[in-house]
Amino acid sequence: MAVEWSSSAPEVLLTVDRDAPAPLRAQLELQLRDAIRAGRLAAGERMPSSRALAEHLGLSRGIVQECYEQLVAEGYLVSRPGSATRVASVSTRADERTEQPSAAPGGRVGPAGRVGPGSLPASAPRLVADFQAGLPDLGLVPREDWAWAVREACRTAPSAAFDYGDVLGDDGLREVLASYLRRVRATDASAARIMVCAGYQQGLTVVLQALAASGRRLVAVEDPGSVGTVTAAARSAHGDCVPVPVDAEGIDVEALDRTGARVVVVTPAHQWPTGVVLSPGRRHELLAWARRRDAVVVEDEYDSEFRYDREPVGSLQGLDPHRVVSIGTVSKSLAPALRLGWVVLPPSLVDPVAAVRRTVDRGTPTIDQLALAVLMESGRYDRHLRRMRAEYARRRQSLVAAVETHAPELRLTGLAAGFHAVAHLPDGSPEERVVARAREHGVGVEGMSRYRSTGATTPGQLVIGFGNTGPRAIAEGIGSIRSWL
Ligand SMILES: Cc1ncc(COP(=O)(O)O)c(C=O)c1O
Numbered sequence: 383m384a385v386e387w388s389s390s391a392p393e394v395l396l397t398v399d400r401d402a403p404a405p406l407r408a409q410l411e412l413q414l415r416d417a418i419r420a421g422r423l424a425a426g427e428r429m430p431s432s433r434a435l436a437e438h439l440g441l442s443r444g445i446v447q448e449c450y451e452q453l454v455a456e457g458y459l460v461s462r463p464g465s466a467t468r469v470a471s472v473s474t475r476a477d478e479r480t481e482q483p484s485a486a487p488g489g490r491v492g493p494a495g496r497v498g499p500g501s502l503p504a505s506a507p508r509l510v511a512d513f514q515a516g517l518p519d520l521g522l523v524p525r526e527d528w529a530w531a532v533r534e535a536c537r538t539a540p541s542a543a544f545d546y547g548d549v550l551g552d553d554g555l556r557e558v559l560a561s562y563l564r565r566v567r568a569t570d571a572s573a574a575r576i577m578v579c580a581g582y583q584q585g586l587t588v589v590l591q592a593l594a595a596s597g598r599r600l601v602a603v604e605d606p607g608s609v610g611t612v613t614a615a616a617r618s619a620h621g622d623c624v625p626v627p628v629d630a631e632g633i634d635v636e637a638l639d640r641t642g643a644r645v646v647v648v649t650p651a652h653q654w655p656t657g658v659v660l661s662p663g664r665r666h667e668l669l670a671w672a673r674r675r676d677a678v679v680v681e682d683e684y685d686s687e688f689r690y691d692r693e694p695v696g697s698l699q700g701l702d703p704h705r706v707v708s709i710g711t712v713s714k715s716l717a718p719a720l721r722l723g724w725v726v727l728p729p730s731l732v733d734p735v736a737a738v739r740r741t742v743d744r745g746t747p748t749i750d751q752l753a754l755a756v757l758m759e760s761g762r763y764d765r766h767l768r769r770m771r772a773e774y775a776r777r778r779q780s781l782v783a784a785v786e787t788h789a790p791e792l793r794l795t796g797l798a799a800g801f802h803a804v805a806h807l808p809d810g811s812p813e814e815r816v817v818a819r820a821r822e823h824g825v826g827v828e829g830m831s832r833y834r835s836t837g838a839t840t841p842g843q844l845v846i847g848f849g850n851t852g853p854r855a856i857a858e859g860i861g862s863i864r865s866w867l
Contacts, residue, residue, distance in 0.1 A: 398439055406441055410449045418458050418469055429459065429467040510824035511859025515655060515802040515847030516714075522770065523717045527762045528753065535752035543752065549745045550736055551578025551724075555755040559724050562758055563710070567686060568696030569726055570703035577725045577735055578746045581718070582682060582711040585725040586647065587615040588742060589707055592734040593645050593678055594619035602626045602643035604633050606833035607654055608682075612647050625835035628653055632660035635667040644677040650698045651686040655833050655845045657796015657804055665698060672705040678728075681708045685800035687715050687767050688774055704728045712754070714800070714849075715767060722746065722754055774801045780853035781846065784860035791867055792844075792860075801849035804830065807842035811867045814839050819866035825859045 396417070398409050417423045430438070432446040439446075450467055453459040461467040543552075550556070556573035563569035579585040590601060599621030603612040605628060613623040624641045627634045633648055648668070650660035660668070672679050681698045689695070699708035703726075711723035727735055739745070757763045778797055785792050785805070793806040807813060813829040820827050830843035844863070848856055 396435075396439060398441065407445045407449050407452075410439070410441070410445065411452055414449065414453060415456075415458060423469045425469055425471040427469045429469065431466070509826045510862065511851055511855040512826040513828075513844075513846045513848065513851060513859060514826055515828060515845045515849075517847060517850040518714050518717065518770070518801065519773065519850050520717065521850075522773065524762065524766045527757060527766065528716070528720075531753040531757040531760070531762070532749060534756045535749050539749070539752055543748055547745050547748045547751075549739050550732075551576065551746060552748055552751040552755070555751040556724075558755045558758050563697070563708075563724075563726065567683065567708075567710075568700040569708055570700050571708075571726045575703075575727045575729060575732055577727060577732075577739065578751055579723050579725060579739075580721040580743075580746060581713055581723040582684060582709050583611065583615070584721075584742070585709045585711075585723050586612070586680065586682075587618050588735055588738050589680060589709070589725060589727075589731070590615045590621065590645065591619040591738045592731060594621050595734060595738075598644040598678065600624060600641070600643040600645070602638050602641050602646040603835075604628045604648055604653060605835045606656060606830055607649070608647070609833065609835045628656055628658060630658060632658050632664045633668065635664060635671050638668075639671055639675070644675055645680065646672075646677065647680045647682060648698070649682045649684065651683060651689075651695050652796070652799035654682070654684060655796075655802060655804065655830070657798065657800070657802065659695060659798055660698070665701065669698070669702045669705060672702070677705070678731075679706045681706050683708055683710045685714045686710075688771055688801060689799040690771075690775055690778060690797070699726055704730070707731065715763075715770075720750065722750060774849065777801070777848040777851070777853055777856060778803070780856045781848050781860070784857040788857070788861040789864040789867065792863075794846075802845055802847040805844040805846050805863075807844065808867060811842055812839065813842035813844070816842070816844065816863065816866045820859075820863050823862055823865075825862045827859070827863065 396410065396413050398406050400406070402409065414423070429435070429450070432443050432450055436443040436446045450459060450461070454461050454467070457470055459467050460470045553573060555578055556576040559576055559578070560571040560573045563571040577585065577588070579588065599616070599619065601612060601616040601621055601623050603609055603623050603625055605625030607625075607628065609623070609625060616623040624643055626638045626641060626646070632650065632653060633646070638646055646668075648660065650665065652659060668679060671677065679698065683697060686697070697708050699706040705728065707728065708726040709723060712720050713723070725735070778801070781803060782794060782797070785794055791808040794803050795806065796802070796804040807816060813831055817827060817829045828845045829839060830845055831837050831839040833845070851859070
């Protein structure tokens with residue numbers, strides 16, 4: 383993991399010899415190059431500010447700045463306006479450009495052993511463009527607002543708030559969430575039927591464990607979809623998972639019916655990862671299936687906040703609150719690191735879910751819950767979403783334009799919402815070859831095969847995330863992908 387130095391105390395041994403014939407700047411450059419090559423300064427590590435390093439070594443700041451500029455030019459360091467200078471990844475260094483990175487895009491493993499969305503480890507090779515799907519812009523997390531909200535929460539919370547709380551969550555946050563979800567998602571929500579949790583994954587696991595106790599152990603999952611995640615959750619409940627195909631209208635309900643499963647996990651607003659929107663006909667078919675089979679539909683509302691080209695589609699739960707469990711998360715709207723989410727439950731599942739949750743932990747950290755309530759009530763959450771919606775809409779447009787200009791043989795779909803799309807490869811462009819070549823040339827992108835239960839690589843498709851990638855990188859990355867079609 384990259385170390386963050388405090389600006390005044392760089393923990394690396396650098397010395398300059400004022401009596402040596404070599405100029406001070408050349409000495410410093412040489413030592414920094416050596417330290418980076420030897421790994422004493424690891425990829426991704428933040429360099430001290432030029433002022434701090436100059437003070438530490440008793441040099442003028444100009445010398446350190448020139449040295450940094452030289453090393454940036456050589457590819458040892460990277461600098462971006464407004465952020466700290468960092469040690470570059472191996473793949474971008476001038477002397478080692480031929481070396482091939484070894485990590486998979488996003489540092490993730492495939493469906494079977496998928497560990498979750500994850501992100502690039504700090505020491506992973508720097509990519510020219512990282513189209514990792516599922517990540518919001520980590521540079522635009524509303525840190526100030528979150529810090530303010532935590533402070534407000536801490537300042538205003540009564541002493542009793544520091545005791546163990548309700549395992550289902552803080553009453554105040556549950557009220558705020560209920561009214562927010564009714565307003566924004568047309569969810570049939572009430573505070574009493576909400577469980578606050580540590581994100582979608584925990585919510586899903588607890589719900590599947592509660593459903594297993596009622597005999598519903600076989601869980602159907604969309605294919606392609608979050609096969610690995612849902613399988614892991616089902617197995618934690620001593621159950622199993624069965625894939626059901628998704629077509630242009632969403633999940634195939636007839637195929638679902640044939641599985642015998644009485645639980646299904648779906649992403650109706652923007653299918654993960656094909657981007658298909660569950661058609662109105664299928665919504666009704668799915669709910670009719672649930673009633674006929676006494677089954678439960680688990681709705682994953684992961685990126686429903688970001689919708690572009692049509693009127694927002696309300697939550698499926700709003701159509702049948704007795705059959706649908708709806709799970710939301712701040713992992714796309716704020717940041718995955720916050721580990722906050724919510725589950726809206728049918729009345730019959732509230733007690734069973736609370737009983738399971740008590741065996742898992744004693745609830746979600748209260749101050750974080752209060753902070754989320756403060757953020758939402760203050761309007762700052764909505765404001766952030768508005769900003770991000772505009773930002774992602776711009777990037778989505780950049781992606782469409784980049785494909786039109788640089789790679790017209792790609793066909794894009796799934797762009798109605800969220801921050802990822804699917805690029806359909808032309809015949810004769812094998813998915814695995816395109817993904818591998820792109821990666822070798824600094825473009826991180828995933829193939830759809832990673833989300834298929836069989837791992838099939840046909841039809842060849844790329845899942846292109848643009849949440850954490852700016853417009854320039856999008857254009858560069860798409861231009862580069864074209865060379866491998
Ligand atoms: C389909 C899907 N749903 C939900 C999530 C969010 O999960 P969590 O809230 O546990 O971070 C993810 C994360 O990438 C996802 O891929």
